[in-house]
Amino acid sequence: MSTAIEKILSYSIGKNISAGDFVEVNIDFAYFHDGSGPLIIDVLKEMEVSNIFDKSKVAVIFDHSAPPYNDQSATLQSKVRKFVIEQKIEKFHDIGEGICHQVVPEKGYIAPGMIIAGADSHTCTLGAFGAIAIGMGATDMAYILATGKTWLKVPETIGVECNGKLKEGVTSKDLILEIVKIIGTDGANYKVLEFFGDTIKNMSISSRMTMTNMAIEMGAKTAFIEPDEKTIEFLGRNGKKFKSDSFTEVISIDSSSIDPKVACPNNVSNVKSVSEVEGIEVDQVFIGSCTNGRYEDIYEAARILKGKKARVKLIVVPASKSILIRMIKDGIIDILLEAGAVIGVPGCGPCLGVHMGVLGENEVCISTSNRNFIGRMGAKTSKVYLASPLTAAASAIEGKITDPRKYIK
Amino acid sequence: MIVKGRVWKFGDDINTDVIIPAKYLRSIDKSIWPKHVMEGIDPTFSSKVKPGDIIVAGKNFGCGSSREQAVLAIKWAGIAAVVAESFARIFFRNGINNGLLLIECKGIYNSVDEGDIIEIDLDKGIIKTKKGDLSFKPLPPILQEILNSGGLVEYYKKKVKKH
Numbered sequence: 265m266s267t268a269i270e271k272i273l274s275y276s277i278g279k280n281i282s283a284g285d286f287v288e289v290n291i292d293f294a295y296f297h298d299g300s301g302p303l304i305i306d307v308l309k310e311m312e313v314s315n316i317f318d319k320s321k322v323a324v325i326f327d328h329s330a331p332p333y334n335d336q337s338a339t340l341q342s343k344v345r346k347f348v349i350e351q352k353i354e355k356f357h358d359i360g361e362g363i364c365h366q367v368v369p370e371k372g373y374i375a376p377g378m379i380i381a382g383a384d385s386h387t388c389t390l391g392a393f394g395a396i397a398i399g400m401g402a403t404d405m406a407y408i409l410a411t412g413k414t415w416l417k418v419p420e421t422i423g424v425e426c427n428g429k430l431k432e433g434v435t436s437k438d439l440i441l442e443i444v445k446i447i448g449t450d451g452a453n454y455k456v457l458e459f460f461g462d463t464i465k466n467m468s469i470s471s472r473m474t475m476t477n478m479a480i481e482m483g484a485k486t487a488f489i490e491p492d493e494k495t496i497e498f499l500g501r502n503g504k505k506f507k508s509d510s511f512t513e514v515i516s517i518d519s520s521s522i523d524p525k526v527a528c529p530n531n532v533s534n535v536k537s538v539s540e541v542e543g544i545e546v547d548q549v550f551i552g553s554c555t556n557g558r559y560e561d562i563y564e565a566a567r568i569l570k571g572k573k574a575r576v577k578l579i580v581v582p583a584s585k586s587i588l589i590r591m592i593k594d595g596i597i598d599i600l601l602e603a604g605a606v607i608g609v610p611g612c613g614p615c616l617g618v619h620m621g622v623l624g625e626n627e628v629c630i631s632t633s634n635r636n637f638i639g640r641m642g643a644k645t646s647k648v649y650l651a652s653p654l655t656a657a658a659s660a661i662e663g664k665i666t667d668p669r670k671y672i673k
Numbered sequence: 674m675i676v677k678g679r680v681w682k683f684g685d686d687i688n689t690d691v692i693i694p695a696k697y698l699r700s701i702d703k704s705i706w707p708k709h710v711m712e713g714i715d716p717t718f719s720s721k722v723k724p725g726d727i728i729v730a731g732k733n734f735g736c737g738s739s740r741e742q743a744v745l746a747i748k749w750a751g752i753a754a755v756v757a758e759s760f761a762r763i764f765f766r767n768g769i770n771n772g773l774l775l776i777e778c779k780g781i782y783n784s785v786d787e788g789d790i791i792e793i794d795l796d797k798g799i800i801k802t803k804k805g806d807l808s809f810k811p812l813p814p815i816l817q818e819i820l821n822s823g824g825l826v827e828y829y830k831k832k833v834k835k836h
């Protein structure tokens with residue numbers, strides 16, 4: 265009896281290990297971005313490493329300041345670009361190609377059963393593909409780039425079983441916000457959250473990624489979803505599929521009982537039903553990020569916004585260039601522009617509060633991203649409410665937090 | 674080894690966005706990070722903190738992004754140790770990797786007040802507070818080794834590169 269995570273690690277190491285063991289593992293794929301890159305390069309220099317372990321297993325994506333917003337961010341990016349050229353890294357995606365956690369699976373760089381490291385906390389998103397995907401800091405990433413290895417404490421896995429059909433107007437974002445409320449901001453500390461049950465089985469890959477994306481908001485080491493045909497189809501490649509047959513603990517959720525949810529400032533677990541916060545005025549609406557910037561998210565928002573006008577600043581940022589191209593081809597972009605939206609360059613956009621929609625003093629934003637910490641999107645006095653793309657779109661029309669169900673025909 | 678210092682106290686869920694706001698991250702001049710440490714909660718903190726001081730916090734210290742600047746800002750501000758009820762895992766790894774002493778100690782939050790002097794005995798695994806002694810679990814051997822080397826860079830140079 266073991267978890268999928270234990271099985272993947274055992275397979276990779278070649279001997280049976282279980283939760284609590286300390287192991288050294290080979291990394292099958294590693295990636296970092298323009299935010300973490302400059303520090304990683306400095307650490308590699310300190311380590312006196314001149315060649316990375318395997319350039320075919322490394323991707324670099326510029327998403328955090330894309331395009332750069334001041335001279336220093338541009339200078340730091342050119343430092344990383346130079347490194348990419350020196351190290352002959354071919355899996356390089358410059359500004360405008362999208363968010364690392366979106367680009368890496370879209371390009372099929374990863375496969376089920378892999379052990380993946382990313383120098384970003386939301387690397388856990390890739391657990392949606394049946395892989396172990398762990399977020400790390402710059403020094404850990406430098407060590408991986410030098411040696412191809414890292415040490416891990418084998419984590420326990422909490423099973424989160426979701427059964428039932430989500431109601432009309434309710435999305436995987438509402439479901440995961442409810443789960444954050446139940447588990448709390450550190451309830452899964454050092455552990456893995458594995459999502460399963462018929463709700464997850466029936467979800468699109470986009471919706472699954474929204475679920476795994478927010479595991480870090482509960483302190484989890486990563487998240488996991490058992491891979492299936494949809495996974496293989498999305499990645500365009502097969503991998504090694506592992507399945508859990510035990511968990512440390514199982515939490516059961518009736519998905520059909522969930523309403524649209526909103527995480528209120530300044531804590532992601534401060535989750536309320538939209539009915540409890542309806543009417544709170546907002547100054548800005550942001551639809552995007554690695555949580556909810558995918559085609560499905562923007563499409564659903566556009567369905568609500570069609571023929572309507574946003575009363576407040578509405579910023580839509582696709583998570584990747586391929587999503588943007590699809591939006592243009594399918595006419596989604598026209599609907600959004602006519603509704604008054606500003607379309608940002610594919611990437612992180614205003615999510616981290618440095619450009620493309622920074623909040624001013626006391627401004628309020630409803631955002632489809634994953635963090636509502638003090639000052640996350642701008643001024644210390646600004647506030648962020650987290651919600652689904654549907655709730656965000658409906659709120660844009662009214663200029664205040666709005667239950668999206670009244671706009672769903 | 675004994676680490677003794679004055680306490681600065683913070684609550685639960687202190688995230689990396691408040692430890693060092695994102696607007697300071699893309700800087701060529703790294704010395705700005707300790708100047709803005711904890712600015713998201715207490716903008717005057719960097720002017721008050723003295724080398725050797727200790728941060729005591731509640732649960733989940735360092736949650737949020739993987740930005741290593743959060744650790745560097747604390748370390749370069751001269752903080753000798755962070756003692757918390759619990760840490761977020763990426764921050765914890767980043768701390769040890771940079772040779773910053775991090776101690777998980779249940780009960781610490783309610784045992785100290787800001788300004789207290791506490792004494793951490795690393796060999797015995799005990800923290801002396803005015804309300805009595807608290808014990809903490811030593812780090813697992815691999816982490817102990819990294820910390821004792823002064824961080825992951827030194828560990829790499831010593832252990833990996835030699836071979």
Ligand code: SF4
Pocket residue numbers: 327328363384386553554555611612613615616633634
């Ligand atoms: S979109 Fe936001 S949360 Fe996601 S990687 Fe970018 S900055 Fe981080």
